[in-house]
Structure formats: C-alpha cells, structure tokens
Amino acid sequence: MDMVIQDDFPILQRQVNGHRLIYLDNAATTQKPAVVIDAMNDYYTKHNANVHRAVHTLAGEATEGYEACRTSLKSWFNAERCILTSGTTEAINLAAHAWGHPQLKGRAIVLTEMEHHSDIVPWQMLAETFGNELRYVPVKPDLTLDMEALEASVEGAGLVCVVHTSNVLGVRNPIEDIIRIAHANGAKVLLDAAQGAPHCQINMAELGADMMALSAHKMCGPTGIGCLLVNEETFQEMKPFMGGGDMIETVTLEGSTYQTNEHRFEAGTPKIAEAIGWNAALSYLGELDLEKQHHRLLEIARHVANELRSMGMTVYGRHDDGDSSVVSFLHPTLHSEDFAHLLDACGVAVRTGHHCAQPLLHRLGISGTLRASFYIYNTMQDAEEFLTHVRAILERFA
Amino acid sequence: MDMVIQDDFPILQRQVNGHRLIYLDNAATTQKPAVVIDAMNDYYTKHNANVHRAVHTLAGEATEGYEACRTSLKSWFNAERCILTSGTTEAINLAAHAWGHPQLKGRAIVLTEMEHHSDIVPWQMLAETFGNELRYVPVKPDLTLDMEALEASVEGAGLVCVVHTSNVLGVRNPIEDIIRIAHANGAKVLLDAAQGAPHCQINMAELGADMMALSAHKMCGPTGIGCLLVNEETFQEMKPFMGGGDMIETVTLEGSTYQTNEHRFEAGTPKIAEAIGWNAALSYLGELDLEKQHHRLLEIARHVANELRSMGMTVYGRHDDGDSSVVSFLHPTLHSEDFAHLLDACGVAVRTGHHCAQPLLHRLGISGTLRASFYIYNTMQDAEEFLTHVRAILERFA
C-alpha cells in the first residue's frame, strides 16, 4: 500500500546529492501526484480558455473545470460558500478586508500565540487602521492553548482566529470548544486550516466554523490557489474586496454593482489550471483512507520524536491522536541550519527557521527549530533512513 | 515559419465540433506552447518545494526558479521593481491599496472611458473610501482618447490610469504623450499593459511609466500569475497591502516589520510553478521576432476587418500601425451570441459580450460586440477559414 502511494509521485524518483530524496518538508508544501500534474497538462493541451460569459466550447469546458473545483471543495468540507483565492494567506486577508472591515468596527479580535504569521499580520494591519484591540491567547508549557485565557478574552470580541493544527507543533487545537465558547459570546470563528485540511476531512458545517482558510499546495494540489470557505450568514455580511474583471454586474462611470455569488470576491481572470489541478488532488485524496493514513503517519512521527529525544534532542510537540505528523526538534549544540544542510547532503529535505510563527517560538524561548513533517507518501523506511542519517551526522559533526 | 509556431502549441491539434480549432479569443487568454507546459511539469516532477528561507536542495531550486522569473521580467520590460501578483487585476488592486491609499489622499484620479473594468473598479472603491474625485477622459468618435480633455483633467490629479492597448478596439493609446503630460502636471502614470505586453516589447524605463500591470496568461504564460512593475521612487512610496507569510521581517504580538524588497508585497506562498511557466513563456517569445509577428497579425486583422465591413458589418477599430490585432464587430441583425454559437459549431472560438469594458461600449452606444483576436500562432489561413464560416452563417441564418 505504501509503495503504491509513493509510485504516484514522480518527484520521489529524484536523487538529491547522490541519495534517494527523502522529502520531509511537507508542512511547507506537499508533492503532487501524477494525476494532478496530468490534469493541468490536459487543461493546457486541450481545454485552455478564459472562463465565464463566453459561448465557445473551450471556454465552456474551462468554466466547467473551474467551477467543478468549487463544487468539490464545498462538498469535501461541507461548506456553504467557497471563494477561490491564491492561498491561505490571501484568504485570511480577504476575510480581514471583506468581512472584517465592515463587521469588526470597534470590536476586539482574539488571536492565539500559536498562529502562523498569515493569521496575525492581516489582523494587525486591520487593527492599525481601525483601532481594534488584539487579544492573544497564550500557549501553555504543555503546548496547548490556555483555554481559560481564551474564555476570558472572548468577551466582547467580534472574531476568534485560531489555527486548526499548528504548523510548528502539530498540535490540533480543541476547535469544537473554541467555536462553542466564541459563539456563546457572540463572536465568529475563523479557522486557519492550512495544516488541518491535508490531514483530516474537516466538516465545516458540523463544526459550525464561520470562515475557514486553506491552500491547495499543502494537500497535493498546485501552487497559486487556495480558498476561503464561509457560511451563508457570514457570506452575506461580506463587502467586495478587490475590484475588476468578473466580479461586477455593471460598471458605469458613476459606480458599479457586483455579482451576488462567490464571483463577487474573485476579481480578474481566476486560477483556472490551478482549480483543475486542485480538483484532481481532491479526487486523489478521496480515494485514500485519509484516517488510516493519519494514524500511520502519526505512528511514524511518534517513533521519530522518541528516537530524536533519545539522542538528546529537544522535541517540541506531543503527538496526541488528533495531531499532525510534524516533528520540530533542536540539538543542544549543532546549529539547525548546519544540521539541515548536512541532512540535505544526505538527500533529506527538512525545514529550519521560525516557520512563520515567531510569537510561538518566542513563547517557547527559541528562535527556530528543525522540522521534519510527514505526508501520505512517506514511509517508516523514510523515517528510519532519516534517523540513520541523523545519527551519522551527530557522530561526525556534533 | 507560421507552421512552425503552430506546431509549438499542442492545443491547436484539437478538434472542436468536428472542425479544426480556430482559436480567435486571444485577447481573453492565449494558448501555451509545449515549452511552457513542460517547464511547469519539470518543476512539479523534479523541483517542487516551498521557496525562501530553506536550506534543502529542492527549496533552493524552487527559489531560483521563482526569482529567475522576476529577473527576466525586469529585464524584458526594463523595470526597476517587479512584484508578482495573481494577474493584472490583482496588480491594479495592489497599486490602489499599497500606493494609492497613502499617496492619493485628497487627489483626483484620471481614468479613461477605454479602461477595462479592472482599471476602473479598484479606483472607484478607493474613491468610495477616501473621497477621491474620478475624472474620465472621453473616447472620441474616431476611437481615440480626447487628449485635450486629458490635458485639462490632469491638473491637480495624483495619478493617470490608462490602458496601453484597448482590449475591445485594439487601439494603442499615445502613452508617450500621456506620460509627458501627466508628469508635467505632477501626476504619476499607471499603464494597464495586459493587452500591450503580449504584442510588443514595452520599455518601461524609456517610457517613464511609474507603474505597469500585466498578466502572464495573455502572453503564452500560465493562469494565476501577473505582475505590477514599479519604478524605484514609486516602490519606496508603497505601504504593505496583504500581510502574512514571507513578507515580514519580524512578527511580535505588538506589531510587525516588513521586508524591504519586492517580497514585502508578496504575502504567503507565492505562485511558484506559475513563475517558472511564465519565465519559459518569456524565453519562448524572446526567440520570436515579435515586431515581425505584430505586423503580420495586424495585416491579418486589417484584412478581416475589411472583409467583415464588406459583408455589411460594423467594425469597431482602426488597426493603425501600433494597434493590436483585435477585430470587434457587429452584424446589423444576427444576435452576437447566436453568431458566436454558430461559429463555435464550426470550430471557431470568438468572444462576445461587453469584454469587461462597459463604459467604452456605452460610449459607442452598444452593449457588446463579437471579438476575433489574433495571436502569434494564428495564420492568414485561420483568417480565411473564419471568413468562409462567417459567410456561410450569414447565408443560412441572417
């Protein structure tokens, strides 16, 4: 089974520095199966045209392909509205401008220290313009959110922004509780699902989340596309953000009127090939047993975390049942960048640095970690080879 | 030579409704040569990784590929700064937010009636927030801008936004004069080069334009990417627009500091595969003699325009030497949508509707046109076959 999945990803045939590529940088971006690459090729070699408002066959096919992605996303996440963006970051910026500007006037915004910069900076920018108070929920020493602090800070707030699953720790937050608390206090909830969506099938309606942002490239889809999922009530409260192209109904010199469906928020020629690629990625993931994969990968992460600890490293993560298979670690003396560089010399791709989560690292008292993150095509063999390289490096260089 | 170019575009092998595809919807989007499709495949099958701040080999290769596109664009357009966006529309919205918000307080903005909605709506939105006066330069009956009106309206304005080449008429505006007049009056100039860039090599520094927006997909590149080119002075006046991801230098709970180069405006995981595809498109176009192609295509457009006129149709365009090879036309009785539909039945792709330029059409006293637009892989034979189909349709249906 494992071998079968690996065979679907052409890049895994690649050699890096004379070694088989062991790609463990999946929290940054995932690899693409051949079916995704082929779907985009098929689009560009047979159907490419601009979408909407056109009569000719190619334009019809392109429109159907583009809109099919939206339909698939809505049903995959059980979401009422799906606005296609260029990624999670643009989705959150869209939420801040289109929903936040009109709706958050004078109201506080609750964030957490575990957020990715993409779920912090847009709100800081909003607050700079409109003077909103930003309240940060601390991360406790056990790497979970301080839920009492969250409960206290939600009072009078208009929005709670929380990362579904941390890209540094792999910790999956208790979003059910958070949504319950927020709603009980009249605040809406935006989930940053960039890391959650690749690892489990999130049911937005069941959770009751109001907005949810994610990126295709972290779930076997192409670069350049993501979405903001929104429930109907929130959708109706949103004002247009970027103007131009297909989002209008009429334009006169005096002013413009806008479309009423999701196109209202998709200005300009959309990400057509990307949508078609993403849809293929969803079909691909849909054929796997994602839950089984999740457990398999979590076992790998636990094993790796334990081994690294036994070599004297600090691991930042707990790897509970719902957590993602991310292992952040530090060696007491070997510099992370050097470590990553030496791993690269062995064909292993890991990431180092602040992972765009400086406030979290600040709370942990560090400036960066090494991060090995696993995805569906990674095997226990990858993990063992990675550990073997780690041991050899420590022996020679630490 | 013509045959050689056609062979580079796999989609031209396609049959539509039992006929050879004659793709004449190039002003909406162009087809992609195999080298562009292959470059993206190569990326996804050999180099895919997230860019910036990473040590491992794939990430280094991806970063080089992404940044190489920026370098190529800068040298192709002789531009000082190049911010990669998802397209022309996002580029203009970026200009409105990042430059317009801080710099246009209280100042008028000059637009023209010939603008695409993407160069109108963002400014209307800005004006709605900040109360800027919008002044529209009329289009004269000869389909050119009223330059006297432009000169009069530029007084006290902070910005002149003008389309380099009209997507409806193919008219290339006297941008040299416009830039001279604007600068003499202390106004900056933003060029919408979405249609100009595919047809001629624009030298931004020589023109003296301050900002220039364009899309890859209209010049043989992929969907989902475009850019805002900016001169250094304007760049330094821009404030960050969207927040998150790679655009920051540091993030604390109290606030953030931003990168100082173009990354400052590229929030989130960028359009990596798209940049690599676009760079391949630039290389491809660079090997052609674009000027020769321009003349060849203009000859085709003139021929088509004349023939259509001789069949009793109204053609909206003049096809002067610098104009693009776009032919907008209307039949006195046959409904354009029906006409386009019948052409599609013959394998011919043309566009109908308002072409996202409602103010221009309003000025022309019509609500839409049929538009046949030609690009480098189109031949005189395409044009002749198109005309043959048109004649047959008129005989049977008009």
Add this chain to the structure above:
Amino acid sequence: MTYPQQLAELIEDFQSIEDRMERLEYVFDLASEVNELPTEQWNDITRIQGCQSEAHIRVDIDENNVNLFSGADSKLVQGLMGILTIAIDGQPLDIALSLTPEFAVEMGILNSLSPSRSNGFRNMFDKVMNELQEMK
C-alpha cells in the same frame, strides 16, 4: 418515457439530422413557434436568470391546460423556447409536469449547444417547471 405526439415527432425529427449546423438551423426555425410574450411585458419576474441574453417567459393555466408565452433577443434561445412550447403548451398540467430535461438530451439538442446555452435551457426549463409546480 412516452411523450405527447407533437414532441415525440420533434424528437424524431432532430434525431434524424446528422449535421450540427442543420440542427441549429432547425432550432432557429422553431423560434416562430412561440406564443410571443410582448417585450413590453418583459420584466424581472419573467426574466430567465443565467442566460447571457435577454430571455423571458410566462406560464398560465387555462382550464387545466398549460399556456406558455415567451420571447428572447437571441433567436437561438427563442428557438429553444419554441421547442419547449411544442413540448408543453396546451398540454394538461400533470402531463407537462411529468416532463424532464431528458427529452432535450434525447433530441441531441443539448450537446449541440455550448455549455452556457445548455445551462440557459436548463434554467428556462426549471423556471417553467417551478412555476407550474406552484400552480398545482
């Protein structure tokens, strides 16, 4: 499914036409089959949403029989209206209501149309059926 005779004949007619252009010519000809809805009566209620051109339709019930009035600025769209007129105008309400868009597939007309036009046809069909449903 068995169709009212006029419709069954029309389906057969269409099936016998091989050439796409001829089929479209036939649709054009059927534009004259509509009971015209005068343009003065075109309004937001009669408008078919999602059509790229102006297309309007009104249904009435006269002694339990369906009456269809329609018009469009596109002749192709009005031709589709003509087909729908042949299919249900003058038919008893329950017969009209039993019709599904399948008949247009059988005719081979939907795949002679571009996706935007065939969507337009579906919107037209749905609008008529919804209004008839409410009159039941």
Add this chain to the structure above:
Amino acid sequence: MTYPQQLAELIEDFQSIEDRMERLEYVFDLASEVNELPTEQWNDITRIQGCQSEAHIRVDIDENNVNLFSGADSKLVQGLMGILTIAIDGQPLDIALSLTPEFAVEMGILNSLSPSRSNGFRNMFDKVMNELQEMK
C-alpha cells in the same frame, strides 16, 4: 589564475576529497581558522546580509596587509569564513583584491553547498571585497 600558496594548497586538498560529507567535515574543521570577531563587536555594520544565520565580518589593513576578523553562529558559515581567512588574511591588499569567487568554484565547495549557503558565501565575499575596495 595563480593563487597564494596556502590557498592553492587548500584548493588542491578540497579537490582531492570525493565524498560530499567529508568535504563538509573539512569546512567545519576550518571554522577554527578564523581570527575571531568577538560577539560583543557584532553589529549592523559587521553583519553579512542575506545569510539566514548571524554572520559577521570586519576587515582592517595593517601595513598594507589585509586582516580579516569574523564569526558566525553557524559552524558551516564560520568554516567558509575560515576558507576566506586562509585566502586573504595577511595578504597584500592588491593580491587580496585580485581574488574572484571563482576560487571557491574550483575548490568544488560552492556546489557542495545549497543555493542559500552559496549565496551566503557570495555575500560574504562581496562584502569583504567592497570594504577592501574602499580602503584602497
């Protein structure tokens, strides 16, 4: 190009190492070759831009000979500094200035490094050369 003897020997040494990891080990070892720039003296002026880790360098001229002081929190980066130290520290200014980054290519060291690290090396080299240029 002919190199100062110490550098020529270093290039030869590196060329004789086949294994990438061994080459990196050698770079690590050369970290001890730097004249250490104490961390108290690290500041914005000594910082090498575009390095992902902290890396600092200062050049002096002593009787027309170049003195290089440097330090980094990454041992690999400091190893590269060690190489640069062997290459130019104590050399006459004009000899030092005649050096191009080509020597690192010849050593085979640049392609043992990831693009980010080899960019870092180039930034370091450029910073040193620019400062020397100004002292001329």
